[in-house]
Amino acid sequence: MSLLAIGINHNTASVELREKVAFSPEKLAEAHKQLEADSNIKSGVIVSTCNRTEIYFDVKPASRGKVIDWMTEFHQVKPEEIKSCLYVHEDQAAIKHLMRVSCGLDSLVLGEPQILGQVKQAYSSARELKSVDGTMEKLFQKTFSVAKRVRTETEIGGSAVSVAYAACTLAKHIFESLSKSTVLLVGAGETIELVAKHLSDNGCENIIVANRTRERALGLAKQFNAEVISLEEIPDHLHRADIVISSTASPLPIIGKGMVETALKKRKRQPILIVDIAVPRDVEQQVGDLNDIYLYTVDDLQSIVQQNMEQRKVEAIQAEAIVSEESIAFMTWLRSLHAVDSIREFRTSANEIREELIAKSLQSLAAGSDPEKVLLELSNKLTNRLIHAPTRALQSAAEQGDPEKLSVIRQSIGLDDLQQN
Missing domain, CATH: 3.30.460.30 (Glutamyl-tRNA reductase, N-terminal domain)
Known part of the structure; x- marks a missing residue:
C-alpha cells in the first residue's frame, strides 16, 4: 500500500x-x-x-x-x-x-x-x-x-496576526486583567464578533454591545452574556468603559471629542483605551489629543500585525525543520514495516524448503539408505535451494551492468562490497 x-x-x-x-x-x-x-x-x-x-x-x-x-x-x-x-x-x-x-x-x-x-x-x-x-x-x-x-x-x-486579535492583545498589555475591565464594543459585525470571542477567551465578563440595530446586537450579546445599548445611548454609558473597541460601517464618526471629555470627568480621569478599527474611522482624530486617552487606529494595529507576521515567519523556519525531521522519521518507520513483511516471507520460504528436504531425508533413512549419504545429500540440496534465488539475482545484476543493485545484493547475503576489494 x-x-x-x-x-x-x-x-x-x-x-x-x-x-x-x-x-x-x-x-x-x-x-x-x-x-x-x-x-x-x-x-x-x-x-x-x-x-x-x-x-x-x-x-x-x-x-x-x-x-x-x-x-x-x-x-x-x-x-x-x-x-x-x-x-x-x-x-x-x-x-x-x-x-x-x-x-x-x-x-x-x-x-x-x-x-x-x-x-x-x-x-x-x-x-x-x-x-x-x-x-x-x-x-x-x-x-x-x-x-x-x-x-x-x-x-x-x-x-496576533488579525486586527481583532491584535486589538485584544493590546488591551491585555495595557490592563492587568481583562476580567476586571468593562469593554464597550461598538458595532456587531464579524470583526466585533471575533473581538468578543477573543475577549471572552481571555476572561472578560463585562461586555457592552452598542449597535444601530438591536436585533443583531442581541444575537451577539446572547453568545457572550453581554449588555445591549443603541448607538444613541453611547454618551450615557461611555464612562463605564475601560476599553472601547469600535468597528462599524458608519460614514461619519460616532464617538467625538466632547463625548469622551464628558466620560473622563465622570470617571475622575481614569484612562480609557480606545481601539478604532473602522474605515472610515468611528472616533474623531482629536480624541487622541486628550490626556488619559490611549487611541489606536486600524493603521496602528496593521503595523503590529505586520511585525507579528514577520515574527511568525521566523518561527516557521524552526517549525519546518521539525516537520521535515518528523516526516522522515515516520517514513523510516513505515519502510521498516515493509522490511518486516519481507523478512517474514523469506523465513517462511526457507523453512518450507528445509521441511520439504528433511521429510525426504527421513523417508530415505526409513528405507535403509546410508545415513552419511543421506546427510550429505540433504546439505547439498539445502545449500543449492537456498542460494538459487540470490545467485540468479547476482547474475541478472551483473548482466544488466547495474553495480548499485549488485552491491546491495552482495551486502544482503553477507559478501563484501566489490569496491572494497
Missing part, C-alpha cells in the same frame, strides 16, 4: 471551485462509504474546510488516477475543471504535507491554530465511520503529536 494526499486549497483554486468540491456533513458519510467499498483503498480521511478539501488515502500504488476520477465523479465536476487545481503527494511528501497543514504552515494565515482542530475532527469522523485504521491511524496520531511539539518549541502561534 502507498500513502496518498490529494486536494485543492486557497492557493490553487477559487472559492467557487472550493465550494463545489467541499464535503458537507451529509456528503461525508456517503463519501466514506464509497471509499470503504473500494478494494484499492485500505483507509481514508477527508479534511474539508472553507480554504481546502483534501483526502488522505492508504491505497494500492497504481490507484492514483482512479482516486482522482472518483473525486470528480463524486462532486459531479468536469475533470478538466479540477485537475489543473489538484495537488498530489505520495508517501513521505504526503506525510509532510499533512504535518504542515496541521501545524498551520500551509494556512492562509501562517500559524493559525484552528486548522489543527479541523484536522482532528476529520480524523474523528473517519474513525466513527470506520474508514481509518492501521497506517493511517498511526500517521494522524503522530501528526497531532508533531503539531503539539511545534506549538511547544516555537512561537509560531504566539503573536
Whole structure:
C-alpha cells in the first residue's frame, strides 16, 4: 500500500471551485462509504474546510488516477475543471504535507491554530465511520503529536496576526486583567464578533454591545452574556468603559471629542483605551489629543500585525525543520514495516524448503539408505535451494551492468562490497 494526499486549497483554486468540491456533513458519510467499498483503498480521511478539501488515502500504488476520477465523479465536476487545481503527494511528501497543514504552515494565515482542530475532527469522523485504521491511524496520531511539539518549541502561534486579535492583545498589555475591565464594543459585525470571542477567551465578563440595530446586537450579546445599548445611548454609558473597541460601517464618526471629555470627568480621569478599527474611522482624530486617552487606529494595529507576521515567519523556519525531521522519521518507520513483511516471507520460504528436504531425508533413512549419504545429500540440496534465488539475482545484476543493485545484493547475503576489494 502507498500513502496518498490529494486536494485543492486557497492557493490553487477559487472559492467557487472550493465550494463545489467541499464535503458537507451529509456528503461525508456517503463519501466514506464509497471509499470503504473500494478494494484499492485500505483507509481514508477527508479534511474539508472553507480554504481546502483534501483526502488522505492508504491505497494500492497504481490507484492514483482512479482516486482522482472518483473525486470528480463524486462532486459531479468536469475533470478538466479540477485537475489543473489538484495537488498530489505520495508517501513521505504526503506525510509532510499533512504535518504542515496541521501545524498551520500551509494556512492562509501562517500559524493559525484552528486548522489543527479541523484536522482532528476529520480524523474523528473517519474513525466513527470506520474508514481509518492501521497506517493511517498511526500517521494522524503522530501528526497531532508533531503539531503539539511545534506549538511547544516555537512561537509560531504566539503573536496576533488579525486586527481583532491584535486589538485584544493590546488591551491585555495595557490592563492587568481583562476580567476586571468593562469593554464597550461598538458595532456587531464579524470583526466585533471575533473581538468578543477573543475577549471572552481571555476572561472578560463585562461586555457592552452598542449597535444601530438591536436585533443583531442581541444575537451577539446572547453568545457572550453581554449588555445591549443603541448607538444613541453611547454618551450615557461611555464612562463605564475601560476599553472601547469600535468597528462599524458608519460614514461619519460616532464617538467625538466632547463625548469622551464628558466620560473622563465622570470617571475622575481614569484612562480609557480606545481601539478604532473602522474605515472610515468611528472616533474623531482629536480624541487622541486628550490626556488619559490611549487611541489606536486600524493603521496602528496593521503595523503590529505586520511585525507579528514577520515574527511568525521566523518561527516557521524552526517549525519546518521539525516537520521535515518528523516526516522522515515516520517514513523510516513505515519502510521498516515493509522490511518486516519481507523478512517474514523469506523465513517462511526457507523453512518450507528445509521441511520439504528433511521429510525426504527421513523417508530415505526409513528405507535403509546410508545415513552419511543421506546427510550429505540433504546439505547439498539445502545449500543449492537456498542460494538459487540470490545467485540468479547476482547474475541478472551483473548482466544488466547495474553495480548499485549488485552491491546491495552482495551486502544482503553477507559478501563484501566489490569496491572494497
